[in-house]
Amino acid sequence: MTTVRVILQRCARGICSNKGRYSANQVLLFCILTLSLWTPFLGPALRHPAVYIRHKSVKNIYLAFVDPLMHTAEQWGIDTVFPLLRESFLHATGLIQHPEWEDTFYHCEQRSYEPAAALAESVPSPVLQEAVAVSPPGVAVNDSVAERKTTAPARVFSRTALRILMCGDSQMRYLTGGALQVLGTSSHVQIQEVTVSSSGFVRTDYYHWPRKFLALLDTHTQQEPYAAVIMAFGMNDYQNFYDADGSLCVTKTARWERAYEQKMRACLNIILHTVPKVYLLGMPETRNKQLNEKLVYIEHVQKKVVAQYDPQRVRYYSLKPIVPGVHGTYASAIRDTHGRWVHVMHKDGIHYTIEGGAYVMETLLPLILADLERSRHGYMRSSLGSHELPATKGMERARHASTQT
Numbered sequence: 001m002t003t004v005r006v007i008l009q010r011c012a013r014g015i016c017s018n019k020g021r022y023s024a025n026q027v028l029l030f031c032i033l034t035l036s037l038w039t040p041f042l043g044p045a046l047r048h049p050a051v052y053i054r055h056k057s058v059k060n061i062y063l064a065f066v067d068p069l070m071h072t073a074e075q076w077g078i079d080t081v082f083p084l085l086r087e088s089f090l091h092a093t094g095l096i097q098h099p100e101w102e103d104t105f106y107h108c109e110q111r112s113y114e115p116a117a118a119l120a121e122s123v124p125s126p127v128l129q130e131a132v133a134v135s136p137p138g139v140a141v142n143d144s145v146a147e148r149k150t151t152a153p154a155r156v157f158s159r160t161a162l163r164i165l166m167c168g169d170s171q172m173r174y175l176t177g178g179a180l181q182v183l184g185t186s187s188h189v190q191i192q193e194v195t196v197s198s199s200g201f202v203r204t205d206y207y208h209w210p211r212k213f214l215a216l217l218d219t220h221t222q223q224e225p226y227a228a229v230i231m232a233f234g235m236n237d238y239q240n241f242y243d244a245d246g247s248l249c250v251t252k253t254a255r256w257e258r259a260y261e262q263k264m265r266a267c268l269n270i271i272l273h274t275v276p277k278v279y280l281l282g283m284p285e286t287r288n289k290q291l292n293e294k295l296v297y298i299e300h301v302q303k304k305v306v307a308q309y310d311p312q313r314v315r316y317y318s319l320k321p322i323v324p325g326v327h328g329t330y331a332s333a334i335r336d337t338h339g340r341w342v343h344v345m346h347k348d349g350i351h352y353t354i355e356g357g358a359y360v361m362e363t364l365l366p367l368i369l370a371d372l373e374r375s376r377h378g379y380m381r382s383s384l385g386s387h388e389l390p391a392t393k394g395m396e397r398a399r400h401a402s403t404q405t
Helices: 002-017 024-052 056-076 078-093 144-149 170-183 209-219 254-272 289-306 354-376 395-402
Strands: 162-168 189-195 228-232 278-281 314-317 333-335 341-343
Touching (some): 024 056, 162 170, 162 209, 162 354, 170 228, 209 254, 254 278, 254 289, 278 354
Parallel strands (some): 162 228, 228 278, 278 314
């Protein structure tokens, strides 16, 4: 403390002699002091940037630097200061009762984890209000929405890589981070993420996902095609909305379900026109009981739509058999196969953590990748549970999850 006080006194004298102006060294010193004082308060969040560091050596250096800080913060208990302040604010303002409110990020248009050269083309924002015409399930889209895709050439997948598009609301942000953590840096799987907070199938006036899918798939027409699309929507879909005719659709009514199914099929039909596989992920178990009831209803409607499609092309995976698992009640932390506690849920009780996303994807990725490999070699079957899966840490949970979907 004496050393810090001496440094601050010298800085103060330097400021006075400089007539109130800061020198470059003083600015650098203040930045270092600020980082040193505030970094311990971040706690486990310090590890999150490591997910996006592709170079293994750089990642190890970063983790070696932040792990001691994180453990020190946990020992002193200062890593809980910001989460407690945040939770108090949400309770005081009433936002805790409005799960559609997102505090993590807004309008995350597109994030990709492929080499930069593969993403030279930009993707236009699809925030439009036009309604999208919907074709019956199993029939290719042939109206104005997909007029440029009716003559798409036949595509052959490469034997060296699998390109997967992961898209959805803010929940998918953490699932994608978890998938990248599971895959590591040497995987043959290339993942592209497109996540938009507070979006879903319902509010196309807020974010028009059918237009986004058209733009994404059209942008990559001359490149290696996607092997699959993994989708996670529904967290923000339990709300009334106006359909294309201007009629109000109220939740838990036949009109609402018909309109919701139309919107969902619009996205699926566009994707299936160029992508052979679509995997939809179910709703999480949250701490909010009222929200859970709404999400159960959304999952029920989504499963009805998926049942209308060929199971070889569209598959639905429930996440609750994985988190919280067989106990069926909300849990913020779960023991993994090694007996270690994994914090799977954020403090808000709604979103997964990056570690929680990795815990989920340890189970799902073996299922999805095994299914894709069989499809690429011409062995498409309707059941995943009866097949050998790649050896991964989540293999036993994967077998259990396949019986629940």
